Structures are given as structure tokens and as C-alpha cells.
Amino acid sequence: MREHFDVIVIGMGPGGEVAASRLLSAGKSVAVVERELIGGECAYWACIPSKTVLRPPEAGGQVDRAAGVGGAQMDWPAARDYRDYMARHLDDSAQVDSYADQGALVVKGVARLSVPGVVDVDGRLLGGDHVVIATGSTAVIPPIEGLDEVTVWTNRETYTATDLPARAVVIGGSAVGVETALFLTRFGTAVTLVQRSERLLSREDPRVADLARTALEGAGVQVRAGTTPARARREGPDQVVELDDGTSVRGDVVIMATGRAPRSDGLGLEEVGVSLGEHGEVLIDEHCRAADGIWAVGDVTGVLPFTHVAKYQGRIVADAILGRARPARYDGIPRVVFADPEIAAAGLTQAQADAQGLRTAAAEVDLAASIARPWTFEQDPRGHLGLLADVDRRVLVGAWAVAPQAGEWIHQASLAIRAGIPLDTLLDQVAQFPTYTEGYLAALDALDL
Template structure:
């Protein structure tokens, strides 16, 4: 299974259609065991899982099969970031630094990005789905009562009714939110989609929002030659994380030439004709050629027909740990991935998809599939062990609680930190290695409940922390997991020593 199951100004407007394969539509049956609306990474995984368990599945997608992650988020954004990261890493090691004589080749970077998106052509995804046994429908799907979906195929005005024997699963993801700032929406600004698919480097780029998308795109386009200003109304970028994260990352962005402005709110936006954009802030005016709005995302529920099953049209889709929508009688409606708002990460959405698919299949067989903590059908990691990496340079790796979050949950915690630059493996990796790591420990159970690290390529440290948290490994046992020398993972030893072991 693929990992998705897994502009001169061509794609600078969000409403432009993606490029599909143009393959002929498969004739639809009247009934399927499972109907999945939304064919991104999560929908693909739900459909594949139930087919593997012996059920039939219809997967409905109106854009590109593979969804946001494959074409406008995870893959293209990381492809844009990686070349600059490699170049900086080479320049940080004497001997290699002397061999580096040029800057990034913008055209080559964009071509590599395009290769990772298959040039926004989803034929390989369609082939995979069909070979897996999934029926793919190009078009829109919406609910029309219990276990009933109407499908409007692309290029067709007719709506076709389809019945689901066991379940309908909503996997429609999320969409960028544009705040109600005067003039901003009228500019038709970039969102994450345009920022990851642009064909030219914007001369002057203003980014509104200092979250993950804002920080990643600020660094990517700055290293490709754009003059970038980043506006964050909070005290620091990535404000929800440990305080040292935002401080270290802001320093790194400024070193790349990004004008990072925190504690600054955007008041209005305007443009005269085809001229530059003027952003009025409480810290003065900013002029830019392109504006990226990166202020968060909202579940994509409009037009899903929620009202036909007793829900409000824009209702929050509360789900249990098997992703079953709790407010709908009969237990047949599920929502997995960003649309349920639990954990807006591709890996967590695919994790939910596996739990959801297995629960649907078990219930179809009449087996007990209660979403309790010990059940294999319960997405319990969503509650306390969500790993995430911000792929800036330095990277930010987090899993579990921050110290503040743990205290808010009523956990008696102790936190310890260590300077990554003092770890031998890090010092060998790059001259002037700068980073920090933090461990949050539950003092009553003596287990790790949170981990955060900032530093070059620290994302590769994250799974060890995730295993420690999910496995609830006692500290006195974790002490015997000896890190190899000299690796950056030696920070685990240093953190446990700081704790007192």
C-alpha cells in the first residue's frame, strides 16, 4: 500500500481544479458494505482495511486520490525544505563546507518537489486502489439519510443513490481557515496549497501565522530567495509548544533572513489593481507581492448532508475511539482523520483509519468491538501520545504533553532539560550544533509523559520517545536502554541522569 494509503501563476488560486488522470468511471453498484467519502490518505486506508477484512468498499473523491498530504502538504512541503537543510548541514562541517561553492538551484528544487507529487497526477494512486479491490468514484458524495449516500460523478449532472450495508465513513479532511480581517479574503491569498505548489519564487512574501505551516514555508521560500516577513500575534512562534522551541526556531528563521515579528496583529489588507499588497498591522504597514495565510484549519463538513441524519450542517463530529460518530443512532456513521478534529496529522489519521476499518469489519461479523482502552479497535494514542515533527531547520520533535499541558491535566510532573550541543554525537554532526531536549515525567507512575526536542534532524529521535510513552516504560527500566555512542540519542542518557538516575 502506498504511504498515502499513504505558477507563472498556474495554481495560485485555491479554486483551480487539480489534475486528475482522466480515467473512465467504474460503473457503480447500488449497494456496498462500506462507503467512504473522501479519498485522501485516511479514506484510502479505511477502504483498504475493510477490503482486506473481506468487505466491499466504495471510495468517493472529487479531487486527487491521495489527498492533501500527497499533493499539497506533507510531501511537497518537505521536498521544498530538504535541499536547504542538506546545504546548511554541509556548510556546518569543515571539509565539506569548502566543497560547497554555490547556492540552491531553484529550478532543481521545484522539479524534485513536482516529482514527489507526481506532477499532481494521481494515476498511480488509482491503480493501487483498483488493484486493492476498492471501487473508486470520481465525484462528490453526500449523506441522504441513514446508510444512504448520493454520488454525483464528475462531469455528470445525475445523482446516483448508493446504500451502505454496514457503514459510511466521512474522511473529507480539513481546509485552511482565513480569519475575518478586512480585505484579506478579497485578496484571494495563498493558503498552504498554493505555498507548496507555486512554480515561481515570490519576490516578497508575507506570512500571517507562526504555526507549523507558517514557519516551514517561511524557511523554505526564504532559502529559495524570497524576502519573507512572518507575522505572529502571539508572544512566540509555535506558541503551543515548550517556550524554548519558539525562541530557538525564531533565531534560526532570522538567521535565514526571515523578518520574524511576534506580538503583531494584522488589522487589514488591501491591493490597488495588480499592484503589491499592503498589510496594515498594529506595528506599521508591510508591502508584499504575495500573502500566505497560515492561521489554522477547520473540518471540511460543508455539503456532506449532515442534516439528513439529524446533525447540524456544520456540526462538530464527536466520535468514540473507534471513530464512530456518537450523535447518530444505529452506529453506522464514522468520521476519521482531520474531519473529526482529534489530531490533525496524516500519521494519526491513518492510525484512526486502521482502528476504524477493523472495528467496522468486526461489527459486520457480529463480533464485539467496544472502543475501550484495551481494545485493538481503540485509537487511544490520540489522547496522550501524538508524535509530531516540524520539518524546519532545526527540526522540532514532540510527543505527549508539554510540561504546562501535563500540569493542566492534574498530573504531578517533574521536567528535566539538556543542551543537545553538549552531546558528543551532536557535536560531531555539525560545528556549532544548537538544540535542546526536554523530558516530562509523571512523578506518581515514574513514566515519561512528554518529550520535546529542537535541533538538526531530531525528528529521528522521536519514535524512541513515542515508544517510551505508549509503552509506559518505567524509568528504572528505561535506564537500561543504553544509547550507542556517539549518537545524538545519547541525550536520553543525559536526560535520565539529569532526573537523578
């Protein structure tokens, strides 16, 4: 006998959790299906554990750079224990009980849409007026010859490791690669980072990449940019990665930070009218609708691979199902790399603005030369802020910052971009003294409009 619900949510990462929680609060009958742990990749193997272990090195660096204090020591066992606490020791029983208490049916297993409106979970049939696909993504392992012969980690092994390797080769210079390299090197691992393109964070402005590389190399990471792994092999205790420039790098582990792919295989999506993109992403409209009665949120959509976007899309879908449909917008979404200093951006890069044919004005300010806060924060102040404005509309369209706590104060630029706040209004803001936020006024004044 088929059980019926208003909504079935497949995948309970952040996007699925937001959608389910909002629909339950609105009185809808909801079934949630999860093949692994409620909370998803972010809670157990990515965002939460990674940011938890990145905090001690950040705090240690702040201690060492602040006047009148020093001698911070890294304590990996203590950091590891707190990481495991934050990742719930890979135990989601409290989350299962919480959703059950809210009235949801919680089903653990592998789901497949057998026909429209029917979800088969390992032989158990669930019917729903609406189905939300929130299955996330999986780490991409590139086809490198010999890779099966060496010790390979993804984010899962890296952020559940009991002991850290003495040496690591990190493949990929994306946000994940940069964060992983910094975390490991600050805890004593000798890290070599290999990046295919000539610069790190290749989706950001070149200046951001330059500052990120300077910070990484200053922390002790050896950066090998503009080269690609050709093959891998084991040589005694060494994992050897041979590069296409004829050189090789060695480590105890090879860590893949080479992107993620939507997890859409095996769901039967195309059989129920859902279209997939060339990378397997679920194609959605402005309301996150994938087909009649079928919705998708998060990494599986391939829109933007960020937890905060998944949560936003969860709100969009819940509102649509509840009769309050509104279009999703992705302009001005913040992008943060939790390095030291933090790397943050929002909106368009210069290349993207040029591709759209916008007439722009750009400005970069050295924060230590412009405002007081960097000097009160650390003895050797660091920090740069860049802004990009649309000359014709006189609004911000892009911003970036490489500076302490940039992930916190980039949201002023994000809001300005999303709301289209006029530059004259931004110039009239009165920021608290001394804060990094004051840097916006210096950068706005430097725009040649």
C-alpha cells in the same frame, strides 16, 4: 438502481486510503468517493510537496556546517521539478487504477448522505453497511478587511508555485507558518512572518518557541510576534498588510498559515444522526464511530490535525468494522516541524501537565554539552532536548527536541509515553554511540526525582 457495498469511504486522503486498503485486503466490498484527487491534501498540496522542497535547504545547511565541505547552492527549478514528480503532477490516474484493480468502485464527485446508509454522489446512489467520513480539512482564511484586494496564497498556491515571490508576508506562526517561512527564505525570498501571539508554535512549551524563533531569525526571517493583521490593501506592486500596532509589512504575496477547518459542510451529516462540534468537526467515540454505521477519521474529526493520526484512525476504523474493535489512544503522538533544525515533541507540555494536576519533574539538556554526536554532525553544533516526567508514576509524560533529525528520534519518547515505560527501564537503555538518542540518558539523569 442502488449499488450496495460493505463499506463506502468518502474522502481518499491518507486516513481514507488506509481504511479502504485494509478493508479491501480483508475481502470487503468497498466503494471510494473522492471529489478531487486520491491521496488528498497531504499528497498533492501539503505534506509531500512541502517536505520535498524543505529537504534541499536542510541538506544545504548540513553541507555548509559540516567540516571539510561547503558551497551548497539552491536550485529552485530542480527542486520544483522533483516536487512536481513527488506530487504526481496533480494526476491521480495511477491511484484510481490501483484501487480499481484491488476491487474497489472508484467514484469521482461530491458525496452527500441522503439517508442513513445511502450516499448520493452527484445523483448516483450507493448503499453501504458502513460509511467512513474522511473528507479532511480546508485552509482557514481570516476575515481581514481588504484581503480580497491583494494576492493571497494558501498552502495550495505555495506548494504548486512555478516561480517563487521575491517577498512574502506569512500570516501565522504555527508549524505550517514556520515551515513555509523557512522554505521560502532559504530559496531567496525575503520573508516577514506575522504571529498574533507573543510566541511561535504557541501550543508547544515556551522554550521550544524561543528556540524556533532563534532558528528562523538566524535563517533571515523577520518575525513580527504579538501583532495582528488589521487590514490589507494593494499599493502599486506591493501587497500591504497593516498591523494593529500601527506598522505595516509589504510583500509580493500574502500567505495564510492560519489553521484549517474540518470539511464537513454539505455532507448531510446531521440529517443522519451525526453530531458536529462548534468548529464543524465530526464528533466521534473512542472507536472513531460517529453514529450507527457511520465512522470518521482524520482532520474532519478535529482530534489532531496530523496525517499520521488520520492513518492511525483509519486502522482503528478498519479493525472495528472487521470485528476487532480497540480504542484509539492519542497520548504520546509525535508532533514534528520540519524546520532546520527539526522541532519535535510528544506528549504533554508543562502547562497541560499542570492543568491535569500532575506532580512533575522537568529537565533540559544542551546536547552539544552532553553527548558527542552534535560535534561529529556539524562544526557549530546545535540541539536541545527537554523531558517531563510524572513524579508519582515515574514515567515520561512529555518530551521535546530542537535538533538535527529530531523528527526521527522523538519516537523513543513517544513510545515511552504511550507504553508507560518506567524511568528505571529507560535509564538502563544502552544507546548506540555516537547518536542523538544518547541525549535521552543525559536528560533522564538531569531529572530531579
